Structures are given as C-alpha cells and as structure tokens.
Amino acid sequence: MYEAFFFLFALAAVGFAVNLVLQNHPIHSALSLIGVMASLASLYLMLGAEFIAAVQVIVYAGAIMVLFVFVIMLLNAGEEERTNFSRLAGTLGVPLILVLLASIASIVYRIAPSDEMVRFGDFHGRTADIGRMLFRTYLLPFEIVSILILVALVGAVVLARKES
C-alpha cells in the first residue's frame, strides 16, 4: 500500500511538473504547480513530516500560489507569443538538463544507503518539537527571516503602490 501511494504521488508530482513546463498559459502552469505542491505535501506526510505537510498546503499552495493566481488574473494576460526563442537553449539546454539529472541521480545512488527503507510511522516529526527547536536552536535564523519578510513586505508595498 505504501509503495502504491508513493508511486501515485510521485507520478502525480512529475506529471504536474512536466505540465508546468509545457503549458503555454500561465494559469495552467500555476494549477500544475499547485498539483505538484499538493502531491509533495502527501509525500511529506509519508515521510512523517506532518507539520511541514500542513504548512506546505497553507503557505505554499494556499497563500503563495493564490498570489500567483491573483496576479495572473489581475494582469489577465493571455498566452505569450513565442519570440526569438534562443536556439541554443533548445538544442543544448535539454541535453544538459538530462546530464544534470543523470549526475545527480548517480551521486544519490552512490551516497544514499540503498538499504535504507522508508517505513510509515518510523519517524514522526511532532509539531511541538519543531516549535521548540525553532525558538531555541534556530532562534537567530528565525528572527533574521522575520526581518527578511518584513523587508519583503515593505518592498512589495512600495512596488505595487500607485503614485497619486
């Protein structure tokens, strides 16, 4: 059963990701990305990271992607015409990406212990523990990230402001 679920969500994630790359209309790409994120959230659950899974849906799929969809709807821009598409990127890019994938995969197989099996329920990331670590071990990064997001907030407001 676990295998079935893994392959289901993994295939869904890859399928949506491929769709993201191939679609012409940004809203379809956005929908695909939401699909990827939902599949990944399920995979996180299977890895015992339920807090991260929930946050993935709330923050990534439920907030960031809503922003994307909102902007696409707001600009209401249709499909972009394909302009002076770089031939180099087409001919060299795809093979190079495949090379990249192959090298990463080989490294993963070299390094990752092949006998390590993921079992559901073996490891359970409790939310309370994450909170404790976040506010003890990682307090400084947490604060820095808070300031970062504040800066981003101000920046976004400045950018989107209409001059009166």
Added chain:
Amino acid sequence: MIPLSYYLVLSAILFCLGVAGFLLQRNIVTIFMSVELMLNAVNLSFVALSYHFRLLDGQIFVFFVMVVAAAEAAVGLGIIIAVFRNRESLNVDRMNLIKW
C-alpha cells in the same frame, strides 16, 4: 517499503524539470513558478534526509525555505506587476532594455 533514494531521485527529477521550465518558458510568471518548483524539489530532499537522520533540523530548514519563498513571491510579483504596467507584456524577451 520505498528506498530513501527514490525520494531523492524524485527530488532531482523535479529540480531538473524546474530548470527546464526556467530555460524553456518565455512567460516571466511561469519562469517564476519554475523557480518555486526548484525550491519545492529541494524541500523534498530536506524532508527525506530529515527522515534519514531522524533529525528535525531538515524540516526546520524547509520551513525557512518556505518563508524565503513567500518573501520572494511578494517582491517578485510586485516587480512583475510593475514591469507589466510598463511594457504591457510578460515575455522576458521583450524586457531587453539593458541588454547589449
């Protein structure tokens, strides 16, 4: 039972698809979404390795990545709106004012 490496390879596949989208797409919003896809792929690695080491640090890193992604989305989309207001287009090839 699934070997851990499956998760890592899946992460690699998603990352490479993100790179492909980044290179192949001309729409700046889709390019931006490809970046998000890459971030998501890396997050999967983090969570998988967090499982491997039975340590929560990986998950906390994912948390930070999400916060950074949120900040990036806010500013990035703001820039996209500003650019679109100026140039009436989302095509990156049309944004070539400082290209020589």
Added chain:
Amino acid sequence: MTTTVLLFTLLKVIVIVFVVLTAVAYAVWFERKVVARLQSRWGPTRVGPHGLLQPLADAIKLLTKEDITPANVFRLVYFLAPALSVITALLAFAAIPFGPVTLVGGVDLFQIANLDIGVLYILSISSMGVYGIALAGWSSNSKYALLGGLRSSAQMISYALAAGLSLVGVLLLSGSLNLRDIVNAQAGATWGFIPHWNIFPQLLGFFCFLTAAIAQTNRLPFDLPEAESELVAGYHTEYSSMKFAMFFMAEYANMLTVSCMVTLLFLGGWHGPVFGPALLQTMLPLLWFSLKVLALLFLYIWIRGTLPRFRYDQLMAFGWKFLFPLALVNVLLTSLIVAYRAD
C-alpha cells in the same frame, strides 16, 4: 489493518459524507426558514410539512436544469472549479470529531481520522477552497465573474491570516493541535456551572475567529465575491444547474465546517450534561454538539438578516487594520498569561 476494519472505515466515511450532505441541504432549508421569519415572511411551506422536503425539490430542480456552458470559457478550469470547491469543502470533515471516542469493532464511530495536526489540516484544506472560487471567476471569461474571483482571492488570503492567528490563543491554552485533545481540555466546569470552555478565556479570539471565518465563507456582511447587487452573482455568474449547485453546497458545507470548528475550539465540543441510561449517555454528546453547531448557524443567518455589506476597501481595511492586530493582541495576552502560569 484488517479487511473488516477497512470496510468498516469505508462504510463510516460514506455514512459521514451522506450525513454531511444532508446537513448541508437542511442548512439551506434552515437558512431560508430563519431569514424568512426575520423578514416576517413564511419561507418554504409548500413542499412537505413546513417545507421540509424543499431541499429534495431543489436538488431535483437543479439536477434536471439545463447545464449551460458559455462559449468562450476556459473549459478545463471551468469544469474543475466547482468540483474543487465541493471537494475541499467536504474534505475538511475528515478531521472533525462529532462526539467522544466511541469504539465499535476497533473503529471510532464519530470521527474519520484523528489527526495530530487536526487544526492545521482544516486550516490548510479551507485555504485551498479559494481556488474553486478564484478559478471559477477567472475561467468564466466574464467581467463580473472575474471581479468576483479577484475579490475572493484577496479576501481569503487576508482573512485566513486573521483566522489562523486568532486560533493561536486556543492552541496555547490546550497545548495541542489535535481537535480531540482540545475538546477534552475543555471538559468539566468551575463551581459546577461555568463550563471550562475556551470562549471564556478566549473571548477576543472567539470574536476574531468567528469574524474571519464569516469572511472566509463569503457570507454577509463579507459576501463581496458574490455581491448580487454589484456583481450580479459574482464568481458563479456564468454557472448553472448542478455546477451552480456545487458552489452552493460548498458554501453551506463551509459554514458547517466553521460552525463545527468554533464548537470544538471555543464551545467545548460535545461536552454538556450527560445523564440517563447508557444509550442516552452515548447519544447526548452528539446532541450537545449538534445544538451548538445549530446555534452558530443561527448566528450566521441572524447576521445575514441584519447587516449591510462592506465595501471592498473597507473589508480589506477591517481585516488588516482591525482584526489582524486584534488577533495579535490576543496572542500576546494569552502567551503572557500562559507564561505567567507556567512559572
């Protein structure tokens, strides 16, 4: 997990979905009745006694109506949007406990899944609900629908934040994200008659969450995405027949979810006086739970019958400049008190 348990669980899921759908249908009836009484009308009276069969008649009408798909819609998204709305609305019920643990054959009768992150789960599912509305508005290729979709996506993000923050107080008090644990923490009463419900220490949080939740479910005074006097019907202007009914169902299912959440988090869930024979003792918690949910639904409808609608900028200002800081103050106060007590 044995096959019988699996089958039993499947059966339970089907029964709960059926019950929820019936409850949704009768929530519509209840609303029509209560609003009618508020407005000195009768409401539905023709179909069955007190119009009790009205939901059935409505369902038949909506199912048999012509399903019109306008010519220039984005077909895939247009068809996907109502399904997305209903699915997200129904998924939320997976984590809601309707009563205390009642094991029959190793299966808990009154809850589908007892999640450790129940609160987060429901928040995340409800945050996905916005896609149904936003995409419906966008894919209809209609200006009114587009405005409705834009309004809803901005509104949902803004108020999801306030809703999430206003729950932090409850989470701090009960120290758990598990809905069942949160309810159990509210058992008992002070001096025998003041129940230990979270609403008393968390009045501010209760107010914030209820307001934000009303906004998230697009109900008056926050029903801007479908404001019929401005946007005709908002995001579902171009929908008809069953697809329209699906948005309708989703809205009422969301109302039910919110009422259940408020009951569980603030009103002590199924806790109430329990007495009598064994069977009654198992049924009474369910009754208390339903009564509390019904009271909240009534509140929803009462508000709808009384208040005018906000304007878009006022809605945003209210969410960001009033509700959000208020929720923050609530978090601050509660954490101070919790920290003080921990010492």
Added chain:
Amino acid sequence: MFQETIAPVGKRTMILNMGPQHPSTHGVLHLILELDGETILKATADIGFLHTGIEKTCEAKTYHQAITLTERIDYLCPLTNNLCYVLAVEKLLGLEPPSRAQWMRVMLNELTRIGSHLVWLGTHANDIGATTVLLYCFREREEILNLFEAVSGQRMMTSYFRVGGLALEPPAGFLKRVEKVMATFPDHIDEYEELLTRNRIWMARTKSVGILTKEDALDFAVSGPTARASGIDWDLRRDNPYSSYDKFSFRVPLRAEGDIYARYIVRMEEMRESLKIVRQALEGMPEGPIQVNAPAVVLPQGDNRKTEMEALIQQFKIVIDGFCVPPGEVYQAVESPRGEMGYYIVSDGTAHPYRVKVRSPSFANLQALPRLAEGRLLSDLVACIGSIDIVLGEIDR
C-alpha cells in the same frame, strides 16, 4: 526616483456594460463603465430602454383619457403624476376644485410619497446588502397600496384624480382606515432607522460617498431630496404651493453634506413630515363636494345618469368627444418624491392636447450620477444609483 521608471505607460482599463439587465440598476438603466480594477474612471448612462412614447400617445387621446397614461410614467408615484397633469389642465381651463378634493389630493399625494420612499429605501438598502429592510418596506407599502385600492379600486394605476376634482367619493370609513394605518407608521420608520441609521457598516458605506456639491446640484438642475441633501432649500410644496399645500404646516428637511447618507436622512425625515401632513389632512378634512361644478368637463356622478337625460348626454359627450380646452400653453410643476415633476401642455383649442412634455426629475438627477461615481469603486456606484432614487419609466417616458 524609480517611481518614474514604473509609472504606467498605457493604462489597461476594462469596459463593463452594467445593465440593462442588472439587479441594481433599478429597472433598465444601462451604464457603460470604464474600470481600472474596480475603480470607475468614467461612467456613461445609456437610457431609452423603457421608452414607451407616452408623451406622443397623449396627443392622440382626449384630455380625460390621458390621465391613465400619466401615471404609467412613474410607477412608484402614480398619483403625483395624475395630480400634476390634472392641475395643468385645470389651469388651462381656469377651474379650481373644491377644497375637499384638494385636501384629499394632498393626503393621497403624501401617502404616495411615503410609498415611493419606502420602495426607494428598500431597494437602496438591498443594494448595499441589507436585505431585511427591503422586506419590511414592502410590508408597509402594501398597507398604503391597500388604501389606494380602497379609494380607487386599483393598487397602483389608480387614475383617481380627474380634471375638476376626484373620480369617486372615498368609501365610508376611509379616513378612519388611513388614520389606523398611519398610527403604526412612526414605529415602522423607527424600525428602519434602528437597522440602518446608526449602523456602522451603513455609515461607512454612505458617509462622504457620492458627494454632490451645491454648485454641481444647481448646474445639473437636480431637484427634490437629492438637491435638498446638498443644501438647496427648495421644495415646491412650500415655495410654489399648489392644491392648497399652503394650508399645511410642515418642515422641509435639509442637509448640507450632499453625500449618500445625507440623502438617506433627508428622505427618512421627509417620510415623517409626510406623516404629519397626512395627519393634518385627516384632522381638517373639509366637507363638501369632490368635484367642481363644471358640467362640460366633469363626468356626472352617481345615479344621475340613470335618471336624467342631460346627465346621460353629458357623460356621452365627455367620453366620446372629450372636452375642449381653450388654446394656450401651461407649465405646472409639483414636488414628486423624486423632485420637480412638471407638465408642459400646449392646447390648440381641440379636445386633444397639442403637445404634452414631461419634465421628469429622475432624468435631471441621473445626469449627476457620473459626477457622484467617477473615481470611486463599483460598490459605491451601486449605492449612488440607489441614493438618487431614479425611476427609469420616468426617465425614458
């Protein structure tokens, strides 16, 4: 500095055709809106969807028949239209109806005003989202319509006012009935005010929204409550009295703000003032005939037709040929619930009017709408349309 670099070069605006089928355009108003997001850059009203050619049709009717057409101009205040037309014809003929008829006309007119304001309040509140007020208002309007039915046999298209007086003697006990209905009204108005006047959301939606300055109001020839909310102290009932309005004492509500809330308050107070007028009319209703003694113009009453040959001939003459009106032209204006409602009638001495022109208040008031709504949000536009209380039948005629 970088503000300049992101300044919009070409604004992307959206043209939204609001109406003629739209829930809150109060009939078949078509507004062409140019929107930037939800902000209205330009609003253009496109009228004519309810054009019925009433003015032209009047020319083919006798003076008597035209009465039934006038009330169809403004379906919310049929009696006011009747009154205005009838007064104009009476002016041409030089007739003065007896005082009982005049007082009845005043009373019924004020009832019409209350009924019209109730419809305005209900739809206006419904536009802003307060649905319950609509139902309450229509519940009370029903009482008023029942009174009209009692007095004329019709709920809406009453044709109760005739040249030279009234159509019928009001039924026995009618005044008692009016008194009984009116006794409940102050409470009802309090009820609406309780729901709206101090409501925070209502105030937020209406205060300093859709401001019409005094100068603009004068420029656009706005009249009625809409003008009085902008500080123009002008009410034809007081300043140019007709039908013995000068014998009644009432206050003309006035506000200076010129926003939607001011218009709301003015109309609410007007309802209370109208109640006062109705009460005065009930108390001081004179006895006497309901029609002037002018056999050539006024239809014979009651059983005369069955016993007297002259009466039968008279009836026949008036119905078939109509009565001739001396040549000339006349303009008569009354204060309708929406503002200055005026009838300009040209007579060529025959039994048919040569020309009937209606000066309709909604037509003038609608001109102010773009000034009220431009630069504001779509939701404000809806509130503005409601606040100027337009009736499309009257705009298009």
